[in-house]
Amino acid sequence: MQRKMKVNGTVFLLFITIAMFALMYIAGMIIFADKGFAKPQMFLNLFISNAGLLVIACGLTLVMITGGIDISVGSVVALVCMVSADLMENKGFSAVQALLVALLIGIAFGVVQGYLVSYLEIQPFIVTLAGMFFGRGMTAIISTEMISIKNETFLAWANAKIYLPFGYTNKHGMLVKSYIYPTVVVAVLIVIMVAVLLKFTKFGRSLYAIGGNQQSAIMMGLNVKNAKMRAYVLDGFLAGLGGFLFCLNSCAGFVEQAKGLEMDAISAAVIGGTLLSGGVGTVVGTMFGVLIKGTIASLITTQGTLSSWWVRIALSALLCFFIVLQAIIGSTSKKNAKTGEIHKFTKRKKAA
């Protein structure tokens, strides 16, 4: 009975998310039809501008499924961008080396935070809050000035357009093909890989078990500490990779970069149906969460007169709405479970 309720609840949340995305997008298409909202390129742009966020949100989903959280990702992105920019522009590193360093930074954050959270059992929030300040401060130590990247290989990566076999016909009757950047391919691949990891591997299933009930996971014989640690390392790796994708998009490193990105990533995961208490969540839902964030952003920029901080306020409001929804669904399913137990108990008593 309880299980059925829980599944219903999560499917329901995912359904709301997808419906909300469709509704928003269609509304945008109708209101801003003259500004090109209906073109397929507009939809692809959602992926292009949010490729980094998508990868980061996938990592965060892993951690949140175990019942933890990581609010250091925004700072990791800033640090990765700054280090990559600094290495390529001032230290003469190649783009490939910069990418490797970026991934190493991410993994280092993951290892340290993962160790503190899983082996020393410190609250993930405190650990990653410190990580957040550490990353942002390190960025400032490297340089307080903005460094823009002029490395040729890097710019070639950033500007390599991949044309797709469809598009729209312009005024002159020519077919303008839609395009994506390599970052989108990477991001989509990551989504698929993490989805497979969660669904079909022992490691993925154990993450759900840990998030659902850590005590029973231990009793089942799972190596909880090790699995949690690996989740954080993977999350750190994805934050590093996402940071590099972010860098490909912005082609610069500066201190204020990606400020509040952790909020975007967390809200994307929560909107996508990941429970803050752990145990429930899918990356497909997270992807829709990211798309909703992108849609809000492009709706507000297309509208033109609203200022950019409305994006964050709208997103916070949406996050708040989904958190409340989760709490309500959670409490009803708990209540049902409780009444069910009482029911059984009274029945047994009667039988006796």
Next chain:
Amino acid sequence: MAQQSKTSKWNQIRHAKLFMPIVCLLIVLLLNVIQTPDFFKISMNNGVLYGYLVDIINRGSELVILAVGMTLVTAVSGGQDISVGAVMAVAAAICCQILSGGAVSTNTLAAPIIVAALAGILAAGLCGAFNGFLVAKLNIQPMVATLILFTAGRGIAQLVTKGQITYVRVGSYKVLGGYIGSCPIPTPVFVAILTVIVMQLILKKTALGLYLESVGINGSASRLVGLNSTMLKIIAYIICGLLAGLAGIVASSRIYSADANNIGLNLEMDAILAVALGGNNLGGGKFNLMGSIIGAYTIQALTTSLYAMSVSADQLPVYKAIVVIAIVVLQSPVFQSRISKVTQRKAVGNAA
């Protein structure tokens, strides 16, 4: 025999509640004396007290006010309110906007200062109530719940000030962050002391302090005893919000303007640090207000001395993050049990 009594006395001192915080403060002060020999020198300059110590006590006022609120929230809910910095910005924005009557800069007050200040503090209290509602009623982890205002808060503050810095160039508004008449001691010090005295009276003369501890130690047991734990949590968050508002107004009076982006920036970290340094368990339960206050001054001494060593404001968080991690690792039960195992082994080895 004499030695034994000596060691037991030493142990008594070592295990006193305020031992750790005071030692930390002394270490920081000692380092400063080595760095700058005239650290403790206090001189009169233009009729006001002047010196490093005065600066620390003056600048630490907002932090002390925040730390008091943070201590209560930590005690009752076992989590921290990370929105206090943003709430400070909201309070300052509302206060200055009312004073300027909507203009960007003003030389005459559009409303009495007391009304504007109260409005700002009340708005901050509202933010606290919102946080408290999410935490107590909906059972959301405190840091996730306050994350909403952490990111949205500055956006709201910017909406209030219309994205600009509102200046209130009126002498009487500068009193709160400056000096009263010809009094040589800065006003924020009085505000901080008054806040501490009022809160201490409320906590000690009523049962509120005891109730908060009891809810923090075991929420469901307290509820069974007859305490309204939901309401107590909300009250703690409201107090935290109100105090953040007061701190925000002091901070804005210092610079006679409302800078939505910079007022209270990174202060949430400092406040959490102060609570942890004060020997309070970040997991909730018993609390020690005096410890937090000493912790707050320690942090401010650290900040001031780092500034004196020409560390820029952007880089400060790195050092604070390291201190936070060090404290939480020392506080972690797993770490403590490991240490005690090692010392026990040593003792056994010695005995053999």
